[in-house]
Amino acid sequence: MLDVSRSDLVAAVAGAGTMGRGIVQVLAQCGARTLVYDAQPGAAAMAKDAIGQSLGKLAEKGRLKPAEVQATLGRIEVADSLQGFAPCHVVIEAIVEDLNEKRKIFSSLENVVAQTCILASNTSSLSVTAMAAACKRPGRVAGYHFFNPVPVLKIVEVVDGVRTEPWVTDALTALARRFGHTPVRCKDTPGFIVNHAGRAFVPESLRVLAEGVADFATIDRILVDAAGFRLGPFGLMDLVGLDVAHAVMKSMYQQYYEEPKYRPSFLAEPRVAAGLLGRKTGRGWYAYGKDGAAEPLAEPPAPKARPDSVWAVPELQELFPRIEKDPSQASVCFVAPLGKDATSTALELGLDPTRTVAVDPLFGFAKRRTLMTTPVTRPEVRDAAHGLLAADGVPVSVIKDSPGFVAQRVVAHIVNVGCDIMQMRIASPEDLERAVMLGLGYPRGPLGLGDALGAQKILAVLEAMHSFFLEPRYRPSSWLKRRARLGVSLLTPE
Numbered sequence: 001m002l003d004v005s006r007s008d009l010v011a012a013v014a015g016a017g018t019m020g021r022g023i024v025q026v027l028a029q030c031g032a033r034t035l036v037y038d039a040q041p042g043a044a045a046m047a048k049d050a051i052g053q054s055l056g057k058l059a060e061k062g063r064l065k066p067a068e069v070q071a072t073l074g075r076i077e078v079a080d081s082l083q084g085f086a087p088c089h090v091v092i093e094a095i096v097e098d099l100n101e102k103r104k105i106f107s108s109l110e111n112v113v114a115q116t117c118i119l120a121s122n123t124s125s126l127s128v129t130a131m132a133a134a135c136k137r138p139g140r141v142a143g144y145h146f147f148n149p150v151p152v153l154k155i156v157e158v159v160d161g162v163r164t165e166p167w168v169t170d171a172l173t174a175l176a177r178r179f180g181h182t183p184v185r186c187k188d189t190p191g192f193i194v195n196h197a198g199r200a201f202v203p204e205s206l207r208v209l210a211e212g213v214a215d216f217a218t219i220d221r222i223l224v225d226a227a228g229f230r231l232g233p234f235g236l237m238d239l240v241g242l243d244v245a246h247a248v249m250k251s252m253y254q255q256y257y258e259e260p261k262y263r264p265s266f267l268a269e270p271r272v273a274a275g276l277l278g279r280k281t282g283r284g285w286y287a288y289g290k291d292g293a294a295e296p297l298a299e300p301p302a303p304k305a306r307p308d309s310v311w312a313v314p315e316l317q318e319l320f321p322r323i324e325k326d327p328s329q330a331s332v333c334f335v336a337p338l339g340k341d342a343t344s345t346a347l348e349l350g351l352d353p354t355r356t357v358a359v360d361p362l363f364g365f366a367k368r369r370t371l372m373t374t375p376v377t378r379p380e381v382r383d384a385a386h387g388l389l390a391a392d393g394v395p396v397s398v399i400k401d402s403p404g405f406v407a408q409r410v411v412a413h414i415v416n417v418g419c420d421i422m423q424m425r426i427a428s429p430e431d432l433e434r435a436v437m438l439g440l441g442y443p444r445g446p447l448g449l450g451d452a453l454g455a456q457k458i459l460a461v462l463e464a465m466h467s468f469f470l471e472p473r474y475r476p477s478s479w480l481k482r483r484a485r486l487g488v489s490l491l492t493p494e
Contacts (some may be wrong), residue, residue: 001167001170001171002089002090002116002118002167002171004089004090004171004174004175004178005174005178007031008033009031009032009033009089009090010032010033010034010035010087010088010089010090011027011032011033011034011035011088011089011090011091011092011175012034012035012036012037012079012084012085012088012090012091012092013027013034013035013036013037013091013092013093013094014037014038014082014085014091014092014093014094014095014105014109015038015093015094015095015096015122016036016037016038016040016043016044016046016047017038017043017047017094017095018148018149019094019122019146019148019150020036020038020047020094020095020122021047021050021051021150022146022148022149022150022151023092023094023122023146023150024036024047024048024051024076025051025054025055025072025150025151026150026151026179026180026181027092027179028051028072028073028075028076029072029151029179030178030179030180031075031178032075032179033075033077034075034076034077035077035078035079035084035085035088036048036076036077036078036079037078037079037080037081037082037084037085039095044078044079045078048073048076048078051072051073051076052069052073054151055068055069055072055073056069082105082108082109082112083112085109085112085113086112086113086114088113088117089116089117089118090117090118090120090171090172090175091109091113091117091118091119091120092120092121092122092144093105093106093119093120093121093122093123094122097123097124097125097126099126099127099130099131102121102123102126102131103130103131103133103134104134106119106121106131106132106134106135106141107134107135110135110136110137115137115140116140117140118140118142118168118171118172119135119140119141119142120141120142120143120144120172121141121142121143121144122143122144122145122146123143123145124145124192124195125190125191125195125248125251125255127161127188128141128142128143128159128160128161128164128188129161129162129163129188131161132161132162132163132164138161138163138164139163139164139165139168140164140165140168141161141163141164141168142158142159142160142161142164142168142169142172143157143158143159143160143161143188143192144156144157144158144159144172145157145159145192145194146181147194147439153438153439154180154181154182154438155181155182155183155184155194155434155435155438155439156176156181156182156183156184157183157184157186157192157193157194157435157439158172158173158176158183158184158185158186159186159187159188159192160185160186160187160188161188162188164188169185173185182434182438184427184431184432184434184435185427185428185431186426186427186431186435187424187425187426187427189424189426190251190252190255190256191248191252191255192426193421193426193427193431193432193435193436193439194435194436194439194440195248195252196252196417196421196426197414197417197418197421197432197435197436197440197445197446198248198440199249199252199261199262199417200261200410200413200414200416200417200446201223201229201233201236201410201413201414201440201442202233202236202237202245202249203249203262203263203264203265203413204409204410204413204414205219205223205232205233205234205406205410206233206264206265206267206268207265208402208406208409208410209265209267210265210266210267211402212400213399213400213401213402213406214397214399214400214406216234216285217234217285217286217297217299218397218399218406219232219233219234219406220232220233220234220235221299221368221395221397222368222370222397222399222405222406222407223406223407223410225367225368225395226360226363226364226367226368226369226370226407227363227407227410227411227443228363228443229441229442229443230441230443231441233410234284234285234286235285235286235294237278237284237285238277238278238279238284238285238286238288238294239278239279240278241277241278241279241280242268242271242272242276242277242278242284243272243277245268246264246268246269246272249262249264249265249268250264260471260472260473261413261416261417261420261472261473263473271284279292299395302386302387302389302390302391302395302396303383303384303386303387304387305380305383305384305386305387306384306387306388306391307331307332307381307384307385307388308330309324309328309330309331309332310322310323310324310331310332310334310388311323311324311326311327311328311331311332311333311334312333312334312335312336313334313335313336313349315336315361316334316336316359316361318365319334319359319365319369319389320334327351327352327355331355332355332357332381332384332385332388333346333351333352333355333356333357334356334357334358334359334385335349335351335356335357335358335359336358336359336360336361337358337464338361338362338408338457338460338461338464339403339404339408339409339412339460339461339462339463339464339465339468340403340404340464340468341358341372341374341401341402341403341468342356342357342358342372342373342374342377342401343374343375343401344403344468345358346374353374353375353376353377354374354376354377354378354381355377355378355381356374356377357371357372357373357374357377357381357382357385358371358372358373358405359371359372359389360372360405360406360407360408362405362407362408362411362453362457362461363407363453365394366394367394367395368394368395368396368397369389369390369394369395369396369397370396370397370399370405370406370407371385371386371389371396371397371398371399372398372399372400372401372402372405373398373399373400373401374401375400375401382398386398403464403465403468403469404461404464404465408461409461409465411449411453411458412458412461412462412465413474414442414446414449415446415447415449415450415453415458415480415490416458416462416474416476416477416480417446417477418432418436418445418446418447418449418450418490419446419447419450419476419477419479419480419490420477420479421446422447422477422479422490423477423478423479428493429447429490429491429492429493430491432445432446432447433445433446433447433448433491447489447490447491448490448491450480450490451489451490451491455480455483455484455489455490456484456487458480458484459476459480459481459484459485462474462475462476462480463476
């Protein structure tokens with residue numbers, strides 16, 4: 001195994017774009033002599049200058065000492081060609097995301113570097129195994145997927161190709177720790193961990209929007225306030241760029257041979273064509289001012305109406321301490337389904353659907369409440385229910401009828417996709433959780449979310465949705481089904 005702790009470690013980065021520049025910086029900061037080459041004349045030198053400016057700003061803020069900045073820059077060397085990489089122990093490729101180009105550069109590097117030099121790719125979506133197949137020694141080729149900006153997002157996916165030798169990914173894992181990143185290990189599969197696990201939050205939210213259940217701003221509010229995400233799915237698409245997000249959705253769907261769980265939304269394509277890409281174009285789902293901030297969308301005020309009498313299921317007793325024993329002809333009836341819609345629940349309980357509304361019970365009621373109507377709920381009933389739910393100052397989002405409300409179905413989809421990742425043995429439970437929290441910024445990883453809410457409840461949501469839609473998109477993962485039925489944590493390995 002390569003000793004990456006050695007003081008004379010020599011690393012190199014091929015490609016001096018945004019990602020390559022960030023990788024060069026973290027390697028040099030951890031004490032490695034770091035070479036950088038780019039096929040575009042002058043690009044590598046410009047990258048070094050940009051790194052110097054970034055480090056200088058950190059020094060101005062007191063996060064680095066001027067001597068540390070100079071020492072780091074002194075370890076960065078611009079190579080005139082790939083021949084300059086001859087002394088390297090590790091080479092990281094960060095060129096254009098094109099399989100043929102990556103295969104060419106690895107094939108070229110094999111004629112330059114020593115037989116013990118590791119060749120790693122920063123690819124986010126291409127097969128590491130396919131790259132390695134172009135090499136005489138495929139065992140030393142691995143994936144090393146960083147996230148942008150590299151110095152800030154301190155996570156890196158260490159990817160084993162089919163023929164990658166264990167010492168290679170062991171060394172890359174140790175090197176990641178040396179430059180202060182959290183390494184997560186995974187197999188060479190489409191999307192690795194982070195992009196794979198991310199195939200639930202945005203696509204299912206787009207599906208909810210396409211069904212007319214709620215508008216995009218309401219979906220964002222529910223998932224931020226009630227479910228605890230830092231950014232809603234539509235705000236996230238604007239941040240990443242809808243063109244980028246949609247391309248990833250399509251790529252994952254195609255690479256998994258049109259797996260229904262990963263199906264993209266028809267809503268994205270025309271918006272990309274219209275240039276509604278998000279912050280970088282000034283308008284996406286939201287409009288953005290000159291300062292880059294989203295222009296706020298006002299939430300409608302709650303009605304002042306109140307119901308004359310209330311009947312509610314036991315799950316909602318903390319909201320309605322005084323309720324009728326049996327629903328009268330004047331009662332507003334509150335139900336709290338898991339995975340089912342308000343219509344089905346009203347009919348199962350023998351309630352009048354014109355006087356029935358549903359409240360999502362899965363995430364508690366402290367920060368935001370979701371009120372769901374049936375197609376025939378009378379407007380005065382809806383307004384009275386809304387007014388009562390909002391009377392203590394907690395905001396209320398009103399949505400149309402949908403199995404699983406909004407937050408239930410999106411989070412259940414996240415958990416289900418995470419469980420599929422586990423069932424395929426792509427990563428360990430711990431690495432899946434770390435990758436999702438650090439790479440996607442979720443409040444918990446998918447397995448942790450499932451455990452926190454209750455695996456049995458998540459299974460109930462998915463089974464009800466699967467029964468309603470009759471689509472394989474919502475079929476529960478076998479990993480989830482077994483652990484929910486056994487009553488054990490979703491983090492329980494086999």
